[in-house]
Amino acid sequence: MLKPAEHTITAKNLTKTFGDFTAVDAITFEVKKGEIFGFLGANGAGKTTAIKMLCGLSSPSSGEANIAGFDIYKQPEDIKKNIGYMSQHFSLYGDLTVEENIRFYAGIYGLKSTEIKERSVALIKELGLENYAKRFVAELPLGWKQKLAFSIAIIHNPKIVFLDEPTSGVDPITRRQFWGMIYSAAAKGITVFVTTHYLDEAEYCDRVSIMVDGEMRDLDTPTALRTKYNLPTMNDVFLHMAVRSKRSE
Amino acid sequence: MVEFHNINKSYGENEAVKDVSFSVGEGELFGLIGPDGAGKSTLFRILTTVLLADSGNVLFNGKDVVADYKYIRENVGYMPGKFSLYQDLSVTENLKFFATIFNTTIDENYELIKDIYQQLEPFGNRKAGALSGGMKQKLALSCALIHKPKVLVLDEPTFGVDAVSRKEFWDMLKSLKAKGVTILVSTPYMDEAELCDRIALIQKGRILDINTPKGIVEQFERQLFIVSNVAIYPALQALENNPATQNAYSFGQEIHVYADEITSANAIKQVLENGGLKNPEVSVGTPNIEDCFMDLMVRGNLEESAHA
Amino acid sequence: MKQFLAFVRKEFYHIFRDKRTLMVLFGMPIAQLLLFGFAITTEVNNANIGIYNQSPGQFSNDLVQRMTGSDFFRLSANINSEAEMLEAFQTNKLKMVVVIPPKFEQNVTAGNAKIQLIADGSDPNLATILTSSAEAVIMTWMKERAGTNIQIETIDPQVRWHYNPELKSAEMFVPGVVTIILMLVSAMLTSISITREKELGTIEILYVSPLKPAVIIVGKVLPFAILSIINAILILLVAWLVFSVPVNGSVVLLLFEMLLFIMTSLGLGVLISTVADSQQTALMLSLFGLMMPTILLSGFIFPIANMPLPLQVISNIIPAKWFLIIIKNIMLKGIGMAYIWKETLILLGMTAFFIGVSVKKFKIRLQ
Incomplete structure (x- = not known):
């Protein structure tokens, strides 16, 4: 095992059971600081349950994990302070303005009011939303909402950001702009943990893991996975692995 | 019907x-x-x-x-x-x-x-x-x-x-x-x-x-170049800074560049090398539907901007 | 017809598979009834009162004895001056003072005697109950004296409780609880069940299907109409068995009127669902648009006669007001259609209006 400083996520035999059902079955992996980590799996493969554990929202049944330097059992509150989260469904408050949303989320992460002001101005400028700062978020197109949501998810400079299908339904150009933002966040040292149904996006990740039936079946760089299975795209790799799932019903 | x-x-x-x-x-x-x-x-x-x-x-x-x-x-x-x-x-x-x-x-x-x-x-x-x-x-x-x-x-x-x-x-x-x-x-x-x-x-x-789908691909009006063997984001930045290659989009480990007829593979290579990228590979490719969609979006000025 | 039956069957599946709906449907009515019956009883026992007797004599002493001898009151102080009375109220020692004015003895026999009942107004409900109870005692006392030819009938209390002389509170709240339950179950559950289909997206399929809007509406409301009637009968049974509140009038007439009021409520429920897009909105509209006015303005809790004029006017458009009059008349007075046809007609008109509007507003398309 590498030194903890180099890893923002280490999980060892992490398991979650609900009664007889093992949703997540002893997954073991590590994620480096600043890495873009793709977390793939079919619906029902256990992705959501795993993410909930990693975010400190639900306690594992067994196994160990250290997230952002904190123990998953003993320090879930510290974990929450040091991560960011955004999902397809997490779409800001439509009835608050762009500025108010930024202020609110910066506020709940305990940023000082001068900091909030500075970052809010910088963020609005970066996204080109100067003319929209005082408009309600509900009026923005989906792609902009998602970009804004991502910017807000990392406003407190978290060590890790979890992205759950962040680009679902977004047009192809905006989707690429979104990935541009992910890259620059990773370049600043933020670890990115991302799920997606667009398998071409899996190619943008540094490493990709594939969950099948609660187990982590494989984990490697996209190139290595394609070479290993001798398939041309990540889509083919995914189909090849997931099609053998027993939990399809 | x-x-x-x-x-x-x-x-x-x-x-x-x-x-x-x-x-x-x-x-x-x-x-x-x-x-x-x-x-x-x-x-x-x-x-x-x-x-x-x-x-x-x-x-x-x-x-x-x-x-x-x-x-x-x-x-x-x-x-x-x-x-x-x-x-x-x-x-x-x-x-x-x-x-x-x-x-x-x-x-x-x-x-x-x-x-x-x-x-x-x-x-x-x-x-x-x-x-x-x-x-x-x-x-x-x-x-x-x-x-x-x-x-x-x-x-x-x-x-x-x-x-x-x-x-x-x-x-x-x-x-x-x-x-x-x-x-x-x-x-x-x-x-x-x-x-x-x-x-x-x-x-x-x-x-x-x-x-x-075939007809749409055939109607693609520009040249499509495929750039590979580069670090995606630095390469994208280099390409976007040049007006001739500004419509550049990542596709997995590759970049697709939509350029006009007079642009050559060598010219794109030059842009990348000027941007500090070593040994980029550039070839002419066939577009897919997503390429066509993005190209039409750009040319129709229908990007999803906040300036709706 | 087959389509309709399939629709109704589906609705029953929804109802019986959702624990929360079942709780609202059957748990809440019984809970409310028992709550009103046992916990928030409006009967008064052994309230501390004072007597300010400025005309001691045979009659006044006898009356005081009668009052303090009842279970309602306990004589805790004899008052001798207005200042003393004021102090007793301020220190919260007394809830009511009976003032027997000078010359009461002479006036009783002359037929123009007066008695003043002064109650602590800081608790208006209690004050009303205490004065009413006192009036009831005085009235009984009066009637007994009448047999001995002493003319004292002219003592004139302000409020009469003709049909509930002992102020038995169970008889007062059962009609009110029935009213609220019928309104709640019919309107709220119907509107929620329709808006749920909007949230699920299934409503679009129903629109697109060959189902006529009328079939959808009737299919939605019929199960709740049936369950509401069962509910109403259940409440009446509990009222009768647990609180000994009988139906004095015709049970058939009562059921007919109940059905009418259920139709009114169902119409309102459908109306709500045509304007609400989510279950949450439907719930809020039902609670604040229907329940609050029903509880506050129907005359169930606060007598309409005591309301400020604007509220009295508004109370006329509350269907529950008219139903409450009807159900009280049938249950407590035991009178028939001859006396409640006017209220029935008003309710009928309202029902036709609500159903008409909601059928018209229930579109065959989105938006």
């Missing part, structure tokens, strides 16, 4: 659909391809008589969807975008209910849904809410088919569904098409476009292009 003529529809100030016309032939598998908010659901709702257009008209088998709405309702099978069945009813109960309200029985049209429904039968008593995403989809499709509609209208049936279930779903559509069902389907996934007979690319309520 289905003809849209100059359809307009606004919600308040928001123009959801603007002057859309297209037609779908009998037995065709027609795809409406575009992101969320492009106007796909609005068009389908107008066709299925659930929504009225502000102007323009839609004909279904020669009948107007407003005046003859009853005829359309009897002959269309519709699966709405957010449709999720009755969660507290079992698989059999759901199907039985939809069969009855459409004045038919499961037995009567069993032949049409047999292949799909057989996969569900082992779970006949399970509540729809307890099914997996893929299974729910199959049940929803069975419910939409139960009255043997002439036209099947599916609004984003594969949205948020994993790649395996999506593939299965498209296989089902293919076999339905073989049985002669006309199918209109919408999707935000560009890779599904290739599975349709003809497609309409739609963005911000406007049709960008209508053609066969």
Whole structure:
């Protein structure tokens, strides 16, 4: 095992059971600081349950994990302070303005009011939303909402950001702009943990893991996975692995 | 079979659909391809008589969807975008209910849904809410088919569904098409476009292009260069800073550059090397649907900007 | 017809598979009834009162004895001056003072005697109950004296409780609880069940199906109508068995009127669902648009006669007001259609209006 400083996520035999059902079955992996980590799996493969554990929202049944330097059992509150989260469904408050949303989320992460002001101005400028700062978020197109949501998810400079299908339904150009933002966040040292149904996006990740039936079946760089299975795209790799799932019903 | 003529529809100030016309032939598998908010659901709702257009008209088998709405309702099978069945009813109960309200029985049209429904039968008593995403989809499709509609209208049936279930779903559509069902389907996934007979690319309520997937690709008006063996983001930055190569988009480990006819592979190589990238590989490639969509978006100035 | 039956069957599945709906449907009515019956009883026992007797004599002493001898009151102080009375109220020692003015003895026999009942107004409900109870005692006392030919009938209390002389509170709240339950179950559950289909997206399929809007509406409301009637009968049974509140009038007439009021409520429920897009909105509209006015303005809790004029006017458009009059008349007075035809007609008109509007507003399309 590498030194903890180099890893923002280490999980060892992490398991979650609900009664007889093992949703997540002893997954073991590590994620480096600043890495873009793709977390793939079919619906029902256990992705959501795993993410909930990693975010400190639900306690594992067994196994160990250290997230952002904190123990998953003993320090879930510290974990929450040091991560960011955004999902397809997490779409800001439509009835608050762009500025108010930024202020609110910066506020709940305990940023000082001068900091909030500075970052809010910088963020609005970066996204080109100067003319929209005082408009309600509900009026923005989906792609902009998602970009804004991502910017807000990392406003407190978290060590890790979890992205759950962040680009679902977004047009192809905006989707690429979104990935541009992910890259620059990773370049600043933020670890990115991302799920997606667009398998071409899996190619943008540094490493990709594939969950099948609660187990982590494989984990490697996209190139290595394609070479290993001798398939041309990540889509083919995914189909090849997931099609053998027993939990399809 | 289905003809849209100059359809307009606004919600308040928001123009959801603007002057859309297209037609779908009998037995065709027609795809409406575009992101969320492009106007796909609005068009389908107008066709299925659930929504009225502000102007323009839609004909279904020669009948107007407003005046003859009853005829359309009897002959269309519709699966709405957010449709999720009755969660507290079992698989059999759901199907039985939809069969009855459409004045038919499961037995009567069993032949049409047999292949799909057989996969569900082992779970006949399970509540729809307890099914997996893929299974729910199959049940929803069975419910939409139960009255043997002439036209099947599916609004984003594969949205948020994993790649395996999506593939299965498209296989089902293919076999339905073989049985002669006309199918209109919408999707935000560009890779599904290739599975349709003809497609309409739609963005911000406007049709960008209508053609066969092959025809759309052939109409790509620019040169496509594929850049590989580079670090994606530095390369993108280098390319975007040059006006001749500014339409550069990542595709996995490669970058696609849309350039005009006078640009050469060597010129692009030069741009990359000037940007500090070593040994980039540049070759001429054939575009896919997503390339065409993005190129049309850029040229139609229909990027999703906040300056709507 | 087959379509309709399939629809109704589906609705029953929804109802019986959802624990929360069942709780609202059957748990809450019984809970409310018992709560009103046992916990928030409006009966008064052994309230501390004072007597300010400025005309001691045979009659006044006898009356005071009668009052303090009842279970309602306990004599805790004899008052001798107005200042003393004021102090007793301020220190919260007394809830009511009976003032017997000078010359009461002479006036009783002359037929124009007066008695003043002064109650602590800081608790208006209690004050009303205390004065009413006192009036009831005085009235009984009066009637008994009448037999002995002493003319004292002219003592004139302000409020009469003709049909509930002992102020038995169970008889007062059972009609009110029935009213609220019928309104709640019919309107709220119907509107929620329709808006749920909007949220699920299934409503679009129903629109697109050959089902006529009328079939959808009737299919939605019929199960709740049936369950509401069962509910109402259940409440009447509990009222009769647990609180000994009988139906004095015709049970058939009562059931007919109940059915009418259920129709009114169902119409309102459908109306709500045509304007609400989510279950949450439907719930809020039902609670604040229907329940609050029903509880506050129908005359169930606060007598309409005591309301400010604007509220009295508004109370006329509350269907529950008219139903409450009807149900009280049938249950407590035991009178028939001859006396309640006007209220019935008003309710009928309202029902026709609500159902008409909601059928018209219930579109065959979205938006």
